[in-house]
Amino acid sequence: MANPANHPGDGSRATLAQVAARAGVSASTASLAFSGAGPVADETRERVLAAARELDYGGPDPRARSLRTGRSGIIAVVMEDRISVAFGDPVAVTLLDGIADEIGGAGYSLLLLTDSLERAEGGLRDAPMDAALLLGCSTDLDPAVRVLSQRQVPLIGVEAEPRQGLPMVDIDNRAGMRRLAEHLAGLGHERVAVITLPMDRGHARGPLTQVRQDASVAYTGLERLAGVRDVFPDAPAEVAAGSLIEEGLIAARALLDAEPALTAIVGQSDLLALGAIQAAEERGLRVPEDISVAGFDGARIDGLSRHRLTTVVQPTLEKGRAAARLALAALAGEPVENVAFTTELRIGDTTAAPRSA
Amino acid sequence: MANPANHPGDGSRATLAQVAARAGVSASTASLAFSGAGPVADETRERVLAAARELDYGGPDPRARSLRTGRSGIIAVVMEDRISVAFGDPVAVTLLDGIADEIGGAGYSLLLLTDSLERAEGGLRDAPMDAALLLGCSTDLDPAVRVLSQRQVPLIGVEAEPRQGLPMVDIDNRAGMRRLAEHLAGLGHERVAVITLPMDRGHARGPLTQVRQDASVAYTGLERLAGVRDVFPDAPAEVAAGSLIEEGLIAARALLDAEPALTAIVGQSDLLALGAIQAAEERGLRVPEDISVAGFDGARIDGLSRHRLTTVVQPTLEKGRAAARLALAALAGEPVENVAFTTELRIGDTTAAPRSA
DNA sequence: CGGGGGAGTCGAATCGATTCGATGCCCGAG
DNA sequence: CTCGGGCATCGAATCGATTCGACTCCCCCG
Structure with a gap:
């Protein structure tokens, strides 16, 4: 085994040039021997590799290579x-x-x-x-x-x-959500609310007011919201601080407080939807009997076994x-x-x- | 390739040397102007930065810098x-x-x-x-x-x-687990089983036989197992294929099948323990009334709200x-x-x- | 027997910056 | 008036490899 610290004769790292010198070839040949790009006699390659082994050379320095090759x-x-x-x-x-x-x-x-x-x-x-x-x-x-x-x-x-x-x-965030909303509409839902992904850099929670919505550049969240509102134009939205079950829970609590007559909650992600389910169950509401919940993503979530979430599956x-x-x-x-x-x-x-x- | 680099404004990348030339200084000075290491007249620095802007120079190339500095x-x-x-x-x-x-x-x-x-x-x-x-x-x-x-x-x-x-x-994997095991022993438990982390590269599930155990080099898992066995020398162990709730579920099912009289299950991670809880509840067993479950890690797990898991907290x-x-x-x-x-x-x-x- | 050509090797330029020592300059001290 | 000392700047070496063109053999074909 090579001991880097005490190896005699090799202060720091060996360079390709040193290896080449020891093998009695030029640096160019040594380079070819390592990269395999170009004709090198088998015997020569052997000699180079042997020299490399003797000098504890760990292969071409990625920094130098990268400067030269530009990658x-x-x-x-x-x-x-x-x-x-x-x-x-x-x-x-x-x-x-x-x-x-x-x-x-x-x-x-x-x-x-x-x-x-x-x-x-x-x-x-x-x-x-x-x-x-x-x-x-x-x-x-x-x-x-x-x-x-x-x-x-x-x-x-x-x-x-x-x-x-x-x-x-x-x-197709918007179209996907629209299809989900149509599914809900088809079931007879009318009072549907949305839990959205964060809408600004601060990740602030709370109801999505028109002002906040206009100020937001959160592309994905806005698209998914638009999809739901294509079907339920007045659907209220509560902003979560992140795509987390706990955030879904928090947002759903707020929605359930403020909108007692909700019949369905759409989370902009599966995790948010799962949080909404927890919030509903907290209230003694059964899913889907008392309230429907749906998500987005079709994510495989470890440990989720109770429900098969209705969701928009993306690849x-x-x-x-x-x-x-x-x-x-x-x-x-x-x-x-x-x-x-x-x-x-x-x-x-x-x-x-x-x-x- | 398509290299129409003839426009002064937007050729390929500009280099520090070009910037320096345009600013009428040497490359060394330009370098100092960028890195801020070394004395450069304010007016000179300004000129260099202006030249860089005009040439669309995006700063020193990390590749070259890294070759030179060795980092x-x-x-x-x-x-x-x-x-x-x-x-x-x-x-x-x-x-x-x-x-x-x-x-x-x-x-x-x-x-x-x-x-x-x-x-x-x-x-x-x-x-x-x-x-x-x-x-x-x-x-x-x-x-x-x-x-x-x-x-x-x-x-x-x-x-x-x-x-x-x-x-x-x-x-202190072993000591931590030993303390947990002592806690269980103190409560009166005698029939305790362990769900372990993967024990080999293949991540094979199943009971941990002596042969498998001897062949394993899974340091963490072996240490944690040893901690439990310091107190319960005969504790059976079931190997999971990964630190996942679902894996804990699978392993715990096997344990509950094979060992009907178990009074406690120790997971080598919190996720494994959560899976064990699910497995117990599947069987109609209540935690902790019918069976105790404990884990390791003290991880904060999103969406976990029903139980406060007994666990060994690591920083x-x-x-x-x-x-x-x-x-x-x-x-x-x-x-x-x-x-x-x-x-x-x-x-x-x-x-x-x-x-x- | 001469020349074309391919295999193997080498020299040297190059990638783009950093950095050390040298240089020129100006200023104040002696 | 001269000399030491800073400050700003410059030149040139260097980091470690890749790569292109040139060169040397040597084999083979005509």
Whole structure:
């Protein structure tokens, strides 16, 4: 075993040049021997590898390689929140999983960044990366877009507000929600409320007033809301502080207090819907007999067994994959175009005709 | 390729040298103007920044900087599983959160890698990084350790099996579990079973036989098991395929089938314990009246409201922070020493004296 | 027997910045 | 009036690899 600390004769890391010298070849040949790109005699390659072993050479330095080749092998994912918040959301995790899978297969690694400028400005500004994916459901991507496009890093959006020069992967949030709302309408529901995703950077809770709504740039949340209101134009909305069961619980309590006659609650995510179910049960309301609840995402949630949530299923994993492929295409110099996925209504056992329909 | 780089305003990327030329200063001065390290006249700095703006220069190229300075500003986290699996675990997420927080504060970014060699070999071998954290609860770190120490990347382990030259952060898994077991013994329990974390790379389920146990190198799981057996030497153990509620459910079903007289189940994680509670309730058993259940971690789990789980609380966030600090210390050339945290027993409402004590 | 061509190797330029030591300059002290 | 000392700036070396074109053999074909 090589002992880095006490190995005689090799102060710090060995370089390719030293390995080449020891093997009696030029640096260029040694490079070819390592990368395998180009004709090298078997015997020569052997000699180089042997020399490398003797010198404890760990392979070409990624920094130097990356300077020369212009590629770092890194694709960044920019999220809005702190990591713990983002990863509490099964949708984000699944998305990331698809991304990691796809870029890993292409030999890239995944760098995690947040766009909170105070903390991660360094990352956005300084981290090496070949492309960046901006994770949507975000309230405001502007700062990240500004910094990264200044750096001329190819950008791909995932459910971001459409904007010039930002190719993206999207789903039919509005149409999906509209179909869900039509399902509820078909069952006879009339008093339907919505629990929305965060609407501003502050993640403030509370009723969504017209003023707040107009001020918001939370693309995904607004689209999903619009879908419900296509069918129930007056549906009240309560804003949650995040896509969490607990947040759904809090928001639903407020809705149930304020709107005693509600017959259905639509969460803009499955987690929010689950919270709403908990809130209903707290009140002694049975789901779906006394109140219907539906969600969005079709996420597989660990430990959920009691209900089969009625929800709008989106191909989350595929979305991640597609976004990653767009990034890879951009890196390959191929043209990138927006990708749109469609959602599908999945009817579970949490929606039914209202009691006194 | 399509390289119409003839327009002065928007060619490919501008370089520092071009900016310097346009500002009428040398490259060295321009560099100082950007980095702020060294004396530069205000007026000169202004001129440089103006030139940069005119040329659309996005700041020094991280690749070149990193070659020259020898630092990439990246710290890697190596996990065993695919991302989605790892992030289903609130402990891993919290750990990562602590790590991200600490290294972000020091200007580093976080690179996510898995140690599955087929997929991420590229990452382990090629990705630029200044240090790497190996996330524990892993069944086998060997391959990752081999590749990375070959590259001479400073390594820090988190709950890894102690090994030469791998400084690490650990907790008193065994003592914590022993205290929990003593609590159960004090209540009068005698027939106690354990649901363990995965014991091998294949993540196989099933009873933990002596043969399997001897073959396992799953440090954390073995330690926690030993803690329980310090008090209940014959406690049977069922291996779960992951730290998930559903896995706890599956394992507990097996235990309840095979051991009808069990009075308590100890999960090696809170998620496993929650699964056990579900399994008990499925059987019509009430917790804690008919059976006691306890866990490990003290994780905050979204949406959990019915029970206050009796558990062994570990300072997960602090553990992540500490690991990150060790890495930063190693990078600063300071000596790094192992860090050990202690756990604390938190008694909730899921443990009580057995029925017929 | 001469020349085309491919395999194997080498030299040297290059990627884009950082950084150390040297230089020129101005100012105040002696 | 001269000399020491800061401050601002510049030159040049350097980080460690990749890569392109050139060069040398040597084999094979005509």
